[in-house]
Amino acid sequence: MQLIIFGSPGVGKGTLSDMLAEKYKIPHISTGDIFRSEIKSGNSELIQYVEKGLLVPDMVVNKVVEKSLKQESCKNGFILDGYPRTTDQAEFLENALWKLKKSISLVLNLVASEDEIIKRLTARRSCGRCGALYNLVTMKPKKKGMCDKCQSALVMRKDDEPETVKKRIQVYQNETSPLIEYYKKKKMLVDVDASPKPKEVFNAVVKVIESNIKKE
Numbered sequence: 001m002q003l004i005i006f007g008s009p010g011v012g013k014g015t016l017s018d019m020l021a022e023k024y025k026i027p028h029i030s031t032g033d034i035f036r037s038e039i040k041s042g043n044s045e046l047i048q049y050v051e052k053g054l055l056v057p058d059m060v061v062n063k064v065v066e067k068s069l070k071q072e073s074c075k076n077g078f079i080l081d082g083y084p085r086t087t088d089q090a091e092f093l094e095n096a097l098w099k100l101k102k103s104i105s106l107v108l109n110l111v112a113s114e115d116e117i118i119k120r121l122t123a124r125r126s127c128g129r130c131g132a133l134y135n136l137v138t139m140k141p142k143k144k145g146m147c148d149k150c151q152s153a154l155v156m157r158k159d160d161e162p163e164t165v166k167k168r169i170q171v172y173q174n175e176t177s178p179l180i181e182y183y184k185k186k187k188m189l190v191d192v193d194a195s196p197k198p199k200e201v202f203n204a205v206v207k208v209i210e211s212n213i214k215k216e
Ligand SMILES: [Zn+2]
Pocket: 127, 128, 129, 130, 131, 132, 147, 148, 149, 150, 151, 152
């Protein structure tokens, strides 16, 4: 089962991917994670772009993703998060999978209103000292404004301030809308309402998966 997950920042993509990975025993492949591990292991082609703060070209991204999809752990499938980001990448992916005698089974598009996303992201706090994460709605610290682990002050990341969140959503939408169209045309895309609680979204997604993917 080869899944792609789309969803704007704060929509709960990471959480859902991890839950699905556990249920279906397939890896959650986040391009952010692959990049970090490639950089750690000294991928010089990738490092030269990242160090200069340049956008990594499609060709380099494609190569890194293809390498990780070929790994033994992806034999029974994977959940791809953060890739493809362009229709060129989507076409490359199709071809790379075809070479592996595979194809994308389903594309899940997590959807929530801008208000809901802003509400969620602006509730995030992190410890200024040890980096522990909190959420004023779902994971409150024991003492207001203070880290449970090291008693330091909690701060809001610049990224999570309402104005920045709005911009992040806009950037995401501009970037992804051609891809949403691409997969819609191929009738591979299913919209999923991501506004309920993670467990409910997960249950809905499992239903979508089981009714859309034929059992092998
Ligand atoms: Zn702390």
